[in-house]
Amino acid sequence: MKLTRRELALGITAMAAVPAGAQTPPSDPNAAARDAIRKNSQALAKVELPIDTEPAFQFKA
Numbered sequence: 001m002k003l004t005r006r007e008l009a010l011g012i013t014a015m016a017a018v019p020a021g022a023q024t025p026p027s028d029p030n031a032a033a034r035d036a037i038r039k040n041s042q043a044l045a046k047v048e049l050p051i052d053t054e055p056a057f058q059f060k061a
Contacts, residue, residue: 002053012043
């Protein structure tokens with residue numbers, strides 16, 4: 001099964017989505033942002049993605 005980066009990102013964000021009513025406003029926005037980045041990076045680290053899935057850049061002739 002081949003996944004593009006966009007498909008992978010959509011899948012991860014769909015899994016991590018929480019209903020808006022269940023969230024409480026954070027007292028410290030910076031701490032909340034750091035926590036969100038930490039959770040997202042941990043979720044991405046769990047997914048094994050082969051190097052040849054997509055090139056890091058494009059060759060243009």
